[in-house]
Amino acid sequence: MALDYEVYDLGNVALQRGATIRDCKMAYKTYGTLNPGQDNVIVYPTWFSGQHYENEWLIGAGKALDPTKYFIIIPNMLCNGLSSSPSNTPEPYNGPRFPQVTIYDNVRAQHRLLTEKFGIKRIRMVAGWSMAGLQAFHWGALYPDMVDVLAPFCGAARCSRHNFVFLEGVKAALTADAVWMEGWYTDKPARGLRAAARVFAGWGLSQSFYREQLDAKALGFSSLEDFLVGFWEGIILPRDANNLLAMLWTWQNGDISDNEIYKGDFKAALRAIKAKTYIMPSKTDLYFTPEDSEIEAANMPNAKFIPIPSVWGHFAGGPGLNPEDGAFLDSKLKELLAS
Structure with missing residues (x-):
């Protein structure tokens, strides 16, 4: 059976928590064409347990994520079953022995995919739902001069205690x-x-x-x-x-300031994000609450707090269950891309 995605070989990847994934693989899929100026790139990571095909509901001609205009890259998160994961790694690091991977590790690996495989120096937008929102915030904090705009929806810059x-x-x-x-x-x-x-x-x-x-x-x-x-x-x-x-471990340990750059200073990490950002929580999300999003927006230099007026909770952000939420999200992404 032919795969509908490609795999980038990252070699041996030393992780933030001290272990190494040997022969690390990142599965990804692209949509559209990279233009000569290389300024039409959208990075759209996967969410908790999701794989690239479960992101596709937001992509299409006439939509904000339009493959006739943009080069859209969906990198599959480590541990999601397509990229290197407990389920597909040979002994001795298989199953529960698989190393602990942070969002920081994921975004660093994605940066390598973009720069090494495609030679990309500039990203028009990083967008994503849920754990992909965690990744979007990390892109903004780790590579502030590389990303034009950010659109985390129903996500957060760190996992709250609740x-x-x-x-x-x-x-x-x-x-x-x-x-x-x-x-x-x-x-x-x-x-x-x-x-x-x-x-x-x-x-x-x-x-x-x-x-x-x-x-x-x-x-x-x-x-x-x-x-x-x-x-x-x-x-x-x-x-x-x-x-x-x-x-789940990756999610629980997601925090844009938990690295050698920011040394746990969460507000400093938020202040460092230069990209124009639309932070779009669902008004009724019980995972990543609007209150947390408001705090994030208040500490960022170029962020706008735009709650999704929905009763669909966390699922207002995906995967395309409620057409009204999808239309709201698409319109805001178009607005942000046009800015």
Whole structure:
């Protein structure tokens, strides 16, 4: 079967936390053509557990991410099953032995892909939902002179303490499965994956979403249980459990100031972002709250706080479930690209 993506060989990648991924691979897909001036580049990373094809809903002719105008690169995050991950790395670093990877590590690897493979020196925009928003903020802080505009939506510049606690619940549910075996499972820990999906279900969408019964009215599920199984368990069950846990660690340890450049000074890292930025939280997001986004915008020199007026919680930002949210997001991305 032909792959619909390419793989860049990064060689041995020394990670922020001290380990090394040997023969590290970054899977990526491009859309459109790099123009002669190399000034039409959009970087659009993947989200927690997502792969490039799950980003494609926001790309198309006439949309903000228009491949007839822009050269769009979707780098797959490390640990997502396509780039180097617990599930595809040979012994001895396979499964739960896979090294801890930070968002910083991901963005440094993506920078190598852009500069070494394509010779790109300037990025028009970095945009992304959820953990891709974490990556967008990192691009702005780590390479402030390279990025024109940033559009993190339903994301944050660091994982908040409340967000961290929520993710502890996901991890606890996943690893409570009897077949988990400390990550050395031989059978898929399906009960743990289903349990983790139900933890996500209470957080990914807002109270208003459930009150208004949009699981039935907008998405067509026949009952709440049908939605929990068909939608939430349907998302999580196909994923590899070790990959999910590795990415949960990456998420929990996401922080633009946690590196040798900013040495933990979060406000200094925010102040260093030169790119014009639209910070677009969902008004009802329980993962990355509007309050956190307001604090970020207030400490950045060129940022605008633009909440998405939605009851779809975190899923206002993707992956294309609610057409109204998609249209709002697309219009703001067009506005930002035109500025």
